[in-house]
Amino acid sequence: MSFGIFNVPTPANEPVKEYRPGSPEREALKKALAYFRAQETDIPMYIGNQEVRTERKLRIAPPHDHKHTLGYFYEGDAEHVVQAIDAALAAKENWANLSWEHRASIFLKAADLISGPYRARINAATMLGQSKNAYQAEIDSACELIDFLRFNVSYATEIYRQQPNSSPGVWNRLEYRPLEGFVFALTPFNFTAIAGNLPTSTALMGNTVVWKPAYTQILSAKVIMEVLKEAGLPAGVINLIYVDGPVAGDIIFKHPDFAGIHFTGSTGVFQTIWGEIGANIHRYKSYPRIVGETGGKDFVLVHESADTDEVATGLVRGAFEYQGQKCSAASRAYIPSTLWPAIESKMLAFLSEIKMGGTEDFSNFINAVIDERAFKKITSYIDEAKTSDRVEIVAGGNYDGSKGYFIEPTVLLVNDPKYRTMCEELFGPVLSIYVYEPTDYDSIVKIVNTTSPYALTGSIFAKDRYIIERTAKQLENAAGNFYINDKPTGAVVGQQPFGGARASGTNDKAGSALNLFRWVSARTIKETYVSPRHFAYPFLFEE
Template sequence: MSVGFFQVPFPQNEPVKEYRPGSPERASLKAALAEATSTVRDIPMYIGGEEVRTETKNPIVAPHNHQQVLAYYHEGDAQHVERAITAALNAKEAWAAMAWEHRLSIFLKAAELLAGPYRAKINAATMLGQSKNAYQAEIDSACEMIDFLRFNVQYATEIYQDQPRSSAGIWNRTEYRPLEGFVFALTPFNFTAIAGNLPTAPAMLGNTVVWKPAIQQVYSAQVLMEVFREAGVPDGVINLIYVDGPLAGEVIFQHADFAGIHFTGSTKVFQTIWKTIGENIGRYKTYPRIVGETGGKDFVMVHESADAKAVATGLVRGAFEYQGQKCSAASRAYLPFTMWEEVKNYMLADLREIKTGSVEDFSNFVNAVIDERAFDKIAAYIDNAKNDPTIEVVAGGTHDKSQGYFVQPTILLTQDPLSVTMCEEIFGPVLTIYLYNPDSFEETLELVDQTSPYALTGSIFAKDRYAVELAARKLSNAAGNFYINDKPTGAVVGQQPFGGSRASGTNDKAGSALNLMRWVSPRVIKETFVTPTQYSYPFLANE
């Protein structure tokens, strides 16, 4: 066989299509939506080389029309978790031994499939199953997923190329082995790209994976699995199961071969997982890698030198795109009271134009929240705020779940910077604003830093560079992704690797080599060409 140090195709961010009226991508997407809604899909689990179906079939409904059944998925139980682990372990040796260039080429092919023949299908599935509009689906399930695959291939290559120095007569080298055991990928509903990245990033490095997506994302997860299989991911490398989370954890976290978890979800769940792993630490062959991105209470800090229209646009987009169901969504903002009327008027003008409704109507900017549980939680925050005398409902404040789980974009103005909606993650289209005295800018920065246990994203709007510098310094630990004169959402793979610390996670930066390094176990090899045959050293000689 031929051997070489191969250069992979240099990654470029996938261009975002606009879906303007009359464009070919709009026509293609509408056709994919029509095809998807014309049939009710049957969605099996994928364990080893098998499509696994069970007696328990559950419906998947469209959040914006909960009478519309999109598919039925086959729910598994503990024995399916065990089977998935066994399949992953059985596939491990051959997958880890495969030459790295062949392993990585599979994922480059997956990127090309998503960029081409599967683009409309994955976007349509994300739109229907997760209630995303065409643009939000495009930047997620198409572009970001493609970017994760292409850039991670590049990062993996860079990791393999990083080698130690060697002195005279010695050759030092490093092998980047996969972890010993299997990796558990536990993925969220809100981003198809995150759901796809969490199992594929470890797999690129030779790991085998048990993947449990959020039930609300199963519809698009199945399309991703279809892509992975067509791209050539071998049987057993990525095993897709639909089981209850605690049930899966009960099996996985007690297994001796559990080697790591790649997680995105709630802080409470992640803390429970960490505790469970600690309680079982004596069971494992190795110390498991724990990589997680969790919640956020993301801020926008505004200095009086900021442009009011830019602030208003950043807040509307940052808070209400995808119904605020982004870990990075702007959910608390601090404005100087001198700017409030101007910013408010711009925001209200935007909200008067914004339409809410089904994803199939491309004129709707806002769609439904993911399910009834989320709807009820968000509605309760809004209704409680209405009864709080220190809070004014500036916009929105209404909600209706009769047909779909719709919550109108809501702006709250609070007199208390520590009110509930300024502190707790809501995960919905609710923005709370606190007005401060512009003379208290530095003190307000301290308030921003201390208000929330999270540290995921945040931004500063200011033309005054001294203000920008002060905010960046004072808020250095308040956000893992910090934006200057921009909304705190929309991280791009290869440009803004994503992740936060404090209660927001382990900050292992998805979309960078930092994340991929967590999925290797290096072995350093020292080869001595002429081996010493005498024990003594020169210093032992007599004078």
């Protein structure tokens, strides 16, 4: 057998294509959209080397055109959860023992497949299944997922190279073993890249995975599996199942070989999972790794020294891109009264230009929210605001769910910084603004820090460097990703590792070596060349 210390290709962020009229990428994407529109895609579960279909077929539809059928997936039950766990455990030994460079090669090939022949396909699936416009799909399902795959390989290589010192006559080594057992990946609807990263990052480190995606992301999840299979991922390494959450959890969290969970979703669900793991801790072979990124109530704090055009742009983009369905979306803003008239005027001008509709029309900036449940939740807040004497609707406030789940970008001006839309996560295109007097800035900083239990993202707009430094220190625990003079969204792999603390998760920073460390269990090996042959130490010798 041949050996070598291999240098992996140096990763660089995937360039974002623009999809200008007449461009090759635009034409390819239109063809892929038409392809998915013209057929009903059959979506099986992938367990071991089997494509599994059941008696229960569930329909999927575009959120912006919910009467159109994109296809059907097959919902599983408890038996399929058991089968997926068994398949993951059966694949574990061979996968864990595969040389690291061959594991890495599979995911590097997957990145190239998405960058090339699968780019239009995965973007189209995301646009239709999750109602994302072409640009939002491009930065998510293509570029960010490619970046996760390539940068994670580089980070894994760095981890494996970290070795301890050795003293004379001793060789100390550190092995980075995969976890003992299987990992459960539970992924959300809003980012195809997250859905791809959570199972693949754990698998890269030698683990085998049971993957349950959100039902509203299943079309693009199927494309991810197609890519991984073509890249050469062995059967059973990642098992994709469509099972109701409590059904899956009842089996997984009681299994002795449960080794960890990689999660993105709501805070409530994550806390429930944490409780279930704690209640079953006596069942497990090892203490499971619990890694989660959850909710956010992300803030924009504006100082009197800020540029009003920059603020207005950051608020419109940060609050309303992808209909506010980013865990990092700007949801609450604090603006000084001296700047509010100019910022309001600029925002209203921007919003008057924004078009809303289906993703197939590339001129639409706003599309639909993900499903009827989200539509009803978000519009209930808007309806309450319409009747409240504590709120003024500055923009938007209208909605229509007859064809698609469309909600206008809505700006609420509140007279109470503790009004519920300033405190509670809405996960939709609603931005709440509180206008304060500039002399109250210090007290507003305290309100920003204490209003919400979350601590995911936040930003400050200011030109006064003393204010920037002081505020950043005061809010050091209020956001895991903090932005200066920018919107609080758009973290890039390799540039801004992503994750928050408090009720926003475990802050294990997806897109960095910090995350990959959670998926290994280190073993220290000390080898002594000439071993002692008597118990006595020199200090015991007589004078």
